[in-house]
Amino acid sequence: MADTVLTRPHETSPAEPGTPPEPVPTVIADRVDIVYRVNGTGAGRGSATAALNRILRRKHTEKAAGVRTVHAVRSVSFTAHRGEAIGLIGTNGSGKSTLLKAVAGLLPVESGHIYTDGQPSLLGVNAALMNDLTGERNVHLGGLAMGMSREQVRERYQEIVDFSGINEKGDFITLPMRTYSSGMAARLRFSIAAAKDHDVLLIDEALATGDRSFQKRSEARIRALRKHAGTVFLVSHNNKSIRDTCDRVLWLERGELRMDGPTEEVLKEYEKFTGGRK
Numbered sequence: 001m002a003d004t005v006l007t008r009p010h011e012t013s014p015a016e017p018g019t020p021p022e023p024v025p026t027v028i029a030d031r032v033d034i035v036y037r038v039n040g041t042g043a044g045r046g047s048a049t050a051a052l053n054r055i056l057r058r059k060h061t062e063k064a065a066g067v068r069t070v071h072a073v074r075s076v077s078f079t080a081h082r083g084e085a086i087g088l089i090g091t092n093g094s095g096k097s098t099l100l101k102a103v104a105g106l107l108p109v110e111s112g113h114i115y116t117d118g119q120p121s122l123l124g125v126n127a128a129l130m131n132d133l134t135g136e137r138n139v140h141l142g143g144l145a146m147g148m149s150r151e152q153v154r155e156r157y158q159e160i161v162d163f164s165g166i167n168e169k170g171d172f173i174t175l176p177m178r179t180y181s182s183g184m185a186a187r188l189r190f191s192i193a194a195a196k197d198h199d200v201l202l203i204d205e206a207l208a209t210g211d212r213s214f215q216k217r218s219e220a221r222i223r224a225l226r227k228h229a230g231t232v233f234l235v236s237h238n239n240k241s242i243r244d245t246c247d248r249v250l251w252l253e254r255g256e257l258r259m260d261g262p263t264e265e266v267l268k269e270y271e272k273f274t275g276g277r278k
Contacts, residue, residue, distance in 0.1 A: 023081040025117065026200050026231040027103055032112040034073035034098055034255075072098045074255040075112070080200075082117075085222055085232040087246035087263065089239075089270055095255040096235045100202045103233070118199030121146065123190060135166065135173040135180070135188055142192040156195045163221075164191035165214055187214055194221045197228045204235045219245045239267055 073095045080086055088096045101107040103114055104122035129138045139160050143153035164187045166172045166180070177185060193201065203222075222232050222245050236242055242249060242263060249266035251259040253273075259266050 023083075025079050025115075026082050026084075027078075027080040027117070027120070027233075028113075028115040029076055029078050029099075029103070030113045030115070032073055032076045032099075032102065032114060033071070033110040034095070034102055034107060035110040036070040036072055038068045038070060072255050073102070073252075076252070076255075076257045077112075078250060078257065078260055080231050080233070082231055083226050084248055085226050085234065085246045087242035087249040088233060088235045088252065089237075089242060089249055089267070090252040090258075091274065093254075094252040096252055097204050099252065100204055100233060100235060103200070104202055116200060120200035120202055121193060121198045122202040123193040123204065129177055129185065129189060131178040132176055134176055135161075138177055138188070139173075139192055142189075143195065146193065146196050148196055160188075160191045160195050163194065163217060164188045190218060194218070194225070197225060198230050200231045200233070201225060202233045205237070215241065239271070242267065 076095075076099065088099065090096050098107065100122060102109055103116065104120045105116075106122065129142065133141070136157075139157055140150075140153050143156070143160075144150070148156075161167055161173050164184075166184045166188055172180065172184065177188075180188070190203075201222075219241065222234070225232055232245075234242065234245055246263050249259075249261065249263045249270075250257060251266050251270050259269060
């Protein structure tokens with residue numbers, strides 16, 4: 001089984017005087033396959049008898065043990081460059097979120113390789129924050145987890161809170177996260193992640209939450225991240241957000257890369273495929 005490789009690609013040689021600089025690759029996916037293995041469901045699942053049977057079957061093949069394989073991503077290759085914002089689109093179950101997790105180093109690849117320039121940061125609507133801690137405490141812990149110093153967190157704290165907008169209808173930042181709506185929690189997660197410049201920022205549906213005002217602030221922040229030489233990947237079912245934010249789109253369908261190109265070209269074909277549905 002091949003693993004995700006978190007490393008820096010070879011530096012490109014200096015360009016000749018008077019010629020534009022070569023684009024710097026930040027993520028290279030080389031014929032990536034990702035496979036899930038799911039235990040078969042049967043009578044007695046979770047019981048002591050079932051556990052004993054699984055132990056006795058350890059030396060059997062996966063098929064005999066009732067393990068089912070799901071080929072989530074199939075031979076996907078692409079190269080992302082510094083300063084790009086890349087949308088990932090596709091119908092449900094097409095492998096978008098799975099691919100992001102692999103780029104972040106959270107899932108192993110079955111075959112092929114993923115090379116990254118720096119450490120990718122994955123932001124999703126289910127990103128872990130501590131539900132029993134206040135929003136304020138989570139801002140500090142989240143900032144430290146991203147590599148910010150305590151001083152940097154203190155300097156950016158108010159900016160993070162204001163950006164999230166969760167205090168617009170009360171002092172929610174001092175309340176435990178478990179009292180937040182899913183939208184409030186997702187906005188705070190994005191605000192914490194967006195407070196730091198990233199080499200590679202992977203965003204999974206975070207812009208689907210909140211009102212249009214928050215979405216506009218988020219889209220503007222993504223554009224700012226790109227200007228600081230980062231690369232942004234955005235998974236979204238909102239084609240308008242993709243159009244407003246990304247200059248390139250990868251279209252995955254049934255785990256295969258169906259199209260890779262300029263945003264408008266890819267979305268035009270995707271919308272034909274889906275009949276205009278998001």
